[in-house]
Amino acid sequence: xxxxxxxxxxxxxxxxxxxxxxxxxxxxxxxxxxxxxxxxxxxxxxxxxxxxxxxxxxxxxxxxxxxxxxxxxxxxxxxxxxxxxxxxxxxxxxxxxxxxxxxxxxxxxxxxxxxxxxxxxxxxxxxxxxxxxxxxxxxxxxxxxxxxxxxxxxxxxxxxxxxxxxxxxxxx
Amino acid sequence: xxxxxxxxxxxxxxxxxxxxxxxxxxxxxxxxxxxxxxxxxxxxxxxxxxxxxxxxxxxxxxxxxxxxxxxxxxxxxxxxxxxxxxxxxxxxxxxxxxxxxxxxxxxxxxxxxxxxxxxxxxxxxxxxxxxxxxxxxxxxxxxxxxxxxxxxxxxxxxxxxxxxxxxxxxxxxxxxxxxxxxxxxxxxxxxxxxxxxxxxxxxxxxxxxxxxxxxxxxxxxxxxxxxxxx
Numbered sequence: 066x067x068x069x070x071x072x073x074x075x076x077x078x079x080x081x082x083x084x085x086x087x088x089x090x091x092x093x094x095x096x097x098x099x100x101x102x103x104x105x106x107x108x109x110x111x112x113x114x115x116x117x118x119x120x121x122x123x124x125x126x127x128x129x130x131x132x133x134x135x136x137x138x139x140x141x142x143x144x145x146x147x148x149x150x151x152x153x154x155x156x157x158x159x160x161x162x163x164x165x166x167x168x169x170x171x172x173x174x175x176x177x178x179x180x181x182x183x184x185x186x187x188x189x190x191x192x193x194x195x196x197x198x199x200x201x202x203x204x205x206x207x208x209x210x211x212x213x214x215x216x217x218x219x220x221x222x223x224x225x226x227x228x229x230x231x232x233x234x235x236x237x
Numbered sequence: 238x239x240x241x242x243x244x245x246x247x248x249x250x251x252x253x254x255x256x257x258x259x260x261x262x263x264x265x266x267x268x269x270x271x272x273x274x275x276x277x278x279x280x281x282x283x284x285x286x287x288x289x290x291x292x293x294x295x296x297x298x299x300x301x302x303x304x305x306x307x308x309x310x311x312x313x314x315x316x317x318x319x320x321x322x323x324x325x326x327x328x329x330x331x332x333x334x335x336x337x338x339x340x341x342x343x344x345x346x347x348x349x350x351x352x353x354x355x356x357x358x359x360x361x362x363x364x365x366x367x368x369x370x371x372x373x374x375x376x377x378x379x380x381x382x383x384x385x386x387x388x389x390x391x392x393x394x395x396x397x398x399x400x401x402x403x404x405x406x407x408x409x410x411x412x413x414x415x416x417x418x419x420x421x422x423x424x425x426x427x428x429x430x431x432x433x434x435x436x437x438x439x440x441x442x443x444x445x446x447x448x449x450x451x452x453x454x455x456x457x458x459x460x461x462x463x464x465x466x467x
Contacts, residue, residue, distance in 0.1 A: 071278075074289045077271030078296025084263045085297060086304035091248070091256050093241030094320040096264050098348035102365070106372035123379040143254050145351050147261020148268070152352030155269035164357045167276040167344065181276070181360045184343025185350075185367020186374065188336055192347065193375045194386060195332030196322035199340075200264075200348035202329075204294060206321055207415075208301030210395040210407035213324035215414060216456050217333045218294075219449040224337015227446035229283040230439055232342050236280055 070159055085208045092140065095205025098148065099192035100141030106189075108136040141201065169237040177235050195220075240314040265352045274352040276344025276360060283341060285429040285438060291422045295415040302411045309404055316404060326389040326460065330453060343367070391464055399463050 129135030206214020282290035353361030396407040
């Protein structure tokens with residue numbers, strides 16, 4: 066019932082893996098997603114204080130000669146734009162395009178939002194140390210023989226499976 | 238030959254950016270079409286409702302490494318010229334574990350959240366806001382985090398460089414880890430779903446968590462022994 070209309074994982078995995086290889090073939094680097102959020106966050110901070118972004122050792126390199134919009138002239142940010150359009154088109158074709166909240170039937174929406182929000186904070190912070198997320202570090206790394214990709218993925222699985230029990234209630 | 242095209246100067250930076258939007262489109266489309274623009278569908282994996290996330294991930298990894306093997310051996314891509322991030326051992330382990338906790342909480346990872354936002358998932362939008370806040374916390378805290386952030390840099394490490402072998406060895410190792418992991422999870426999912434009880438579910442979660450940690454420890458020891466001075 067839940068899965069009706071979705072593609073199989075083998076064909077989906079084959080297509081994602083092939084897309085990943087095309088990225089390496091064309092760009093010489095894999096896809097990613099978390100970097101776009103980092104750039105967008107830096108851009109928003111720069112709207113308030115460009116001098117802070119220029120003085121911060123992590124973000125200073127993103128400021129180019131064209132001012133703060135240069136922060137968003139970033140490969141991963143462009144990939145995120147692509148993911149957004151692709152996700153939109155697929156949802157449109159599949160008839161899944163609607164405002165909704167993913168949660169269990171009896172779960173309070175505020176509880177689900179709180180977990181999504183704080184999980185987002187943890188994930189964003191974690192991706193900076195791991196130099197990427199499940200896409201940019203996990204799949205792209207392991208898909209190019211990198212040991213770091215596998216190391217990261219199994220750390221993620223350890224974190225997920227050892228704590229999933231605590232957050233199970235939101236899906237009931 | 239000429240690939241990777243951008244790194245070898247065949248295409249310009251602007252063209253590479255345009256390609257990134259196109260490539261991202263494919264990625265986002267496939268993610269949504271397979272059902273992963275949904276935190277519920279993703280977390281089904283963690284509670285053994287099905288094994289779709291791992292099937293998808295392992296298939297993608299094996300497909301990509303297979304193309305590397307084929308194109309590399311035909312001389313159509315220069316594998317040493319590709320870029321992957323340097324391996325920062327302790328920051329990776331810290332980041333990976335923290336990422337896992339965040340993923341169990343939120344049900345999304347950054348890539349799937351973008352596709353989920355596009356399909357109208359309001360919880361994914363809240364997740365995206367959390368991501369922006371988390372990134373800001375990292376940026377503001379960078380002066381204090383910098384030392385750990387750049388610590389234990391091992392450079393770009395691949396299976397074949399670690400063992401001084403060729404990419405066929407890397408592919409076999411990838412096939413072994415991926416194939417074993419996918420098969421193992423397939424077995425656990427069917428095991429839990431036979432007479433499912435909560436305690437059975439929890440004990441399997443701990444088992445997988447501990448086995449994943451053992452894998453991490455083994456890889457860490459391998460890296461520490463085989464790589465000179467880290």
